[in-house]
Amino acid sequence: MSDLADKVLRGDVLATARLIRDLDDGIDGAIAELKVLYPQTGKAEVIGVTGAPGVGKSTLVSRMIENFRARGKKVGVIAVDPTSPFSGGAVLGDRIRMQNHFNDPGVFIRSMATRGHLGGLSSSAYEIIKVLDAFGSEVILVETVGVGQDEVEIAGAAQTTVVVLTPGMGDEIQNLKAGILEIADVLVVNKADREGAQVTVQGLRRLLEMGGFDRKGWHPPICLTVGTDGTGIPDLIKAVDQHREFWNRQKAQPGFEHKRREEDFLRILQGQAVNKLIVSLRRNGCLEEIVARITRGESDPYSESEKVLKLGDYARNE
Amino acid sequence: MAERKIRILMAKPGLDGHDRGVKVVARALRDAGFEVIYTGLHQTPEMIANAAVQEGVDAVGLSVLSGAHNTLFPAVIEALKQKGASSVTVFGGGIIPEEDMTFLRNKGVMAVFTPGTSTEEIISFVRGNIKSVH
Ligand code: B12
Ligand SMILES: Nc1nc2c(ncn2[C@@H]2O[C@H](COP(=O)(O)OP(=O)(O)OP(=O)(O)O)[C@@H](O)[C@H]2O)c(=O)[nH]1
Ligand SMILES: [Mg+2]
Numbered sequence: 001m002s003d004l005a006d007k008v009l010r011g012d013v014l015a016t017a018r019l020i021r022d023l024d025d026g027i028d029g030a031i032a033e034l035k036v037l038y039p040q041t042g043k044a045e046v047i048g049v050t051g052a053p054g055v056g057k058s059t060l061v062s063r064m065i066e067n068f069r070a071r072g073k074k075v076g077v078i079a080v081d082p083t084s085p086f087s088g089g090a091v092l093g094d095r096i097r098m099q100n101h102f103n104d105p106g107v108f109i110r111s112m113a114t115r116g117h118l119g120g121l122s123s124s125a126y127e128i129i130k131v132l133d134a135f136g137s138e139v140i141l142v143e144t145v146g147v148g149q150d151e152v153e154i155a156g157a158a159q160t161t162v163v164v165l166t167p168g169m170g171d172e173i174q175n176l177k178a179g180i181l182e183i184a185d186v187l188v189v190n191k192a193d194r195e196g197a198q199v200t201v202q203g204l205r206r207l208l209e210m211g212g213f214d215r216k217g218w219h220p221p222i223c224l225t226v227g228t229d230g231t232g233i234p235d236l237i238k239a240v241d242q243h244r245e246f247w248n249r250q251k252a253q254p255g256f257e258h259k260r261r262e263e264d265f266l267r268i269l270q271g272q273a274v275n276k277l278i279v280s281l282r283r284n285g286c287l288e289e290i291v292a293r294i295t296r297g298e299s300d301p302y303s304e305s306e307k308v309l310k311l312g313d314y315a316r317n318e
Numbered sequence: 319m320a321e322r323k324i325r326i327l328m329a330k331p332g333l334d335g336h337d338r339g340v341k342v343v344a345r346a347l348r349d350a351g352f353e354v355i356y357t358g359l360h361q362t363p364e365m366i367a368n369a370a371v372q373e374g375v376d377a378v379g380l381s382v383l384s385g386a387h388n389t390l391f392p393a394v395i396e397a398l399k400q401k402g403a404s405s406v407t408v409f410g411g412g413i414i415p416e417e418d419m420t421f422l423r424n425k426g427v428m429a430v431f432t433p434g435t436s437t438e439e440i441i442s443f444v445r446g447n448i449k450s451v452h
Binding site: 014018020022024025051083084088091093095096099108109110111115143 | 321322323326344345347348349350351352353354355356357358360361362363364368369371372373374401402403452
């Protein structure tokens with residue numbers, strides 16, 4: 001049964017790709033493999049890279065791979081692109097910028113589609129991080145879809161979140177206050193070869209000085225980069241390194257690990273609970289009946305939902 | 319049980335810069351509900367096979383307009399085989415003369431589409447013939 005998991009732990013690329021596919025497709029047996037892998041996870045450094053469409057996330061990820069490979073680290077990449085809400089299909093193009101690493105056995109790149117999941121990742125991303133971790137990736141780079149303001153899920157999945165901006169975002173920066181800026185551990189102004197990079201940095205600096213962005217004594221540094229020629233990448237890596245050290249100190253604090261495990265558990269419970277309920281409702285025809293009752297006006301969706309959760313009984317006893 | 323979403327890698331092997339066709343087909347397949355991974359120009363057969371394995375795809379679609387199809391298609395099939403991914407379907411399109419079709423089919427290329435083929439025809443081929451290998 002845990003054949004696949006054993007192979008993943010031994011660093012088998014085919015098995016790893018296969019398990020990721022099973023998880024993404026929601027195949028039942030995949031969870032059993034995760035149980036085997038779980039004790040071997042939590043070792044990798046997970047770095048999120050997020051920002052608006054086209055700011056240069058994939059280009060920067062490719063540069064970061066280069067740097068971590070030079071240190072001899074095995075690297076995993078998860079690159080998320082959007083699923084078309086109309087067709088359910090997707091064109092995943094992040095890999096185009098990572099071609100230099102296709103033949104490097106120390107690099108495993110997986111493109112994912114959001115498949116309707118909101119938040120900037122695919123719903124399977126958390127589990128796929130665990131698979132790559134168990135597979136032996138020491139650094140896992142996660143590129144989100146090109147996000148706006150609200151897709152901040154990456155902050156919960158990554159140890160270090162890199163938020164990428166570009167020059168010419170003068171006034172827009174003011175509006176960035178909420179949402180994506182708040183999750184930034186490291187800020188990058190990419191395309192620094194373009195006009196206005198310094199203005200953008202100054203704008204960001206003013207914004208940071210206004211406060212609200214420091215978390216437990218961490219001040220997000222601002223890096224200037226040119227992804228296409230590699231300028232500034234060592235600074236970016238240094239900032240990420242410093243944040244890792246900060247993170248490791250946090251991790252030693254009481255309650256920190258407990259909170260992370262709690263978040264992970266609750267997310268998994270939520271997903272499984274909802275899936276299990278809906279599947280079983282469908283299977284025995286209950287769903288049809290419930291919806292018919294609501295349609296006929298004999299009941300309402302709130303009451304039916306409570307009944308499904310058997311909350312109705314408790315409520316009546318009160 | 320959830321239904322498998324079909325994943326297809328689209329690639330341009332060799333030194334061929336014609337990418338209009340591959341992009342048109344990639345978009346058409348997306349609009350038909352498939353997940354397409356596009357890896358860009360100038361791919362070696364080994365790069366394509368590595369990407370196909372890591373991405374866990376069901377099929378690889380090659381686009382060749384350079385005339386080098388008789389070497390590139392078999393090379394990709396061989397690379398896939400060496401990496402343990404011979405169950406992945408290989409198909410493709412581009413400038414490919416009628417007289418080369420039989421050779422390519424014998425080498426294991428499932429189908430080849432030449433200029434003028436409608437995207438509907440390609441979509442219906444994929445729907446009918448590409449099954450999940452997982
Ligand atoms: C546009 C074009 C160019 C553009 C390319 C722009 C671009 N970014 O794509 C430019 C001007 C850059 C160009 C340059 C050259 N070109 Co040119 N070009 C063409 C032309 C006129 C049209 C190609 C095209 O875009 N068609 C439209 C698309 C939608 O069609 P398609 O690619 O054929 O795709 C369809 C099918 O083939 C199939 N398909 C294609 N790929 C795939 C993949 C899959 C998986 C599937 C299922 C289906 C599929 O489905 C598509 C939809 O029907 C053709 C002539 C022709 N009639 O085909 C010559 C042609 C391809 N070019 C040719 C040549 C020689 C060149 C140059 C070498 C010229 C030179 N001496 O400089 C250079 C080489 C450039 C390079 N680096 O490779 C020759 C190739 C000869 C050969 N193979 O024997 C052709 C055939 C012209 C000719 N008759 O001589 N070219
Ligand atoms: N001038 C300039 N162009 C850059 C730089 N970095 C990336 N680009 C270009 O910007 C374009 C988009 O780069 P990507 O890396 O694909 O951007 P992305 O953020 O991953 O895009 P999505 O994934 O589509 O949101 C490409 O054409 C890159 O070559 C840079 O520093 N300067
Ligand atoms: Mg990208």
